[in-house]
Amino acid sequence: MATRNEHTAPGSSGRSGAEGRAAGADADVVDPDADLTDDELLAAEMALPQARSRTLGxxxxxxxxxxxxxxxxxxxxxxxxxxxxxxxxxxxxxxxxxxxxxxxxxxxxxxxxxxxxxxxxxxxxxxxxxxxxxxxxxxxxxxxxxxxxxxxxxxxxxxxxxxxxxxxxxxxxxxxxxxxxxxxxxxxxxxxxxxxxxxxxxxxxxxxxxxxxxxxxxxxxxxxxxxxxxxxxxxxxxxxxxxxxxxxx
Structure with a gap:
């Protein structure tokens, strides 16, 4: 089981201001306070490029x-x-x-x-x-x-x-x-x-x-x-x- 201390949810950090805020609003990102399985994290990370493409970085x-x-x-x-x-x-x-x-x-x-x-x-x-x-x-x-x-x-x-x-x-x-x-x-x-x-x-x-x-x-x-x-x-x-x-x- 991967917890929020081990992974960062897409859109929550490590992003430029434009990409991070827009991805957090437009993409189906998970709650950073929730426990995530490896499969859930992988699916979220795979969806990140698509979320970025919808925003003006x-x-x-x-x-x-x-x-x-x-x-x-x-x-x-x-x-x-x-x-x-x-x-x-x-x-x-x-x-x-x-x-x-x-x-x-x-x-x-x-x-x-x-x-x-x-x-x-x-x-x-x-x-x-x-x-x-x-x-x-x-x-x-x-x-x-x-x-x-x-x-x-x-x-x-x-x-x-x-x-x-x-x-x-x-x-x-x-x-x-x-x-x-x-x-x-x-x-x-x-x-x-x-x-x-x-x-x-x-x-x-x-x-x-x-x-x-x-x-x-x-x-x-x-x-x-x-x-x-x-x-x-x-x-x-x-x-x-x-x-x-x-x-x-």
Missing amino acids: DRRYGWVLLVFGLIGFAASLALSIEKVLKLQDPDHVASCSFNLFLDCSAAMGSWQGSLLGFPNPFIGVAAFPVVVTSGVVLLAGARLPAWYWRSLLGGTVAALGLVVFLVYTSVAELGKLCPYCMVVWFAVIPLFWYSLVYSVQERMVPASEKIRSVIVRNRFVLLVALYLVVTAWVVIALAPAIADHLRYS
Whole structure:
């Protein structure tokens, strides 16, 4: 007979904060105060990898922050360079301007492209390195306080709000898409979503156990759904203009 002094129940210790708490809530783990047979312990340990796969662990979240933070930074830097070149030479044709509908110049020249009095890409150049650093910190195994992750979530919510506004501007007012801007959109959506998932999973954001379980377990499917919603929005909004252009060209 194996007792709790001889074995540790899965999810009770030796785990990162995200994996341990989520596994304890989602997996059918045994009571650490109960006596366990070897067969029961073996079954619990075999179920542990499946429980981990259902949670967003620190390392997984760290990779999301690192990869998508670098993608967003690269696109923001490219847009910033194009903006500076445009200021130096008004006749400069941006490298991201390909045709009537894929054109960065319209977005960069609009008032929406400088909401805070300076080009929007400068915000990304300053903000995405913070995201990348946060990912590196998680991958290094360091722990940060809850207020930091709540602040990061707040930043990604603001970024998503800006993206929604710029998508509306592109499809409803300008009728053009900026390729580099779309790369930033592509990066911001998962950064927001996985920051929300992580905060809900770690109970930094209030949510019922049912909602928390649905969000954490179905995080990838829901992320794909977000991408599909944005893609459908863009296609439906620009479809008439594209059809007219093809008809009369």
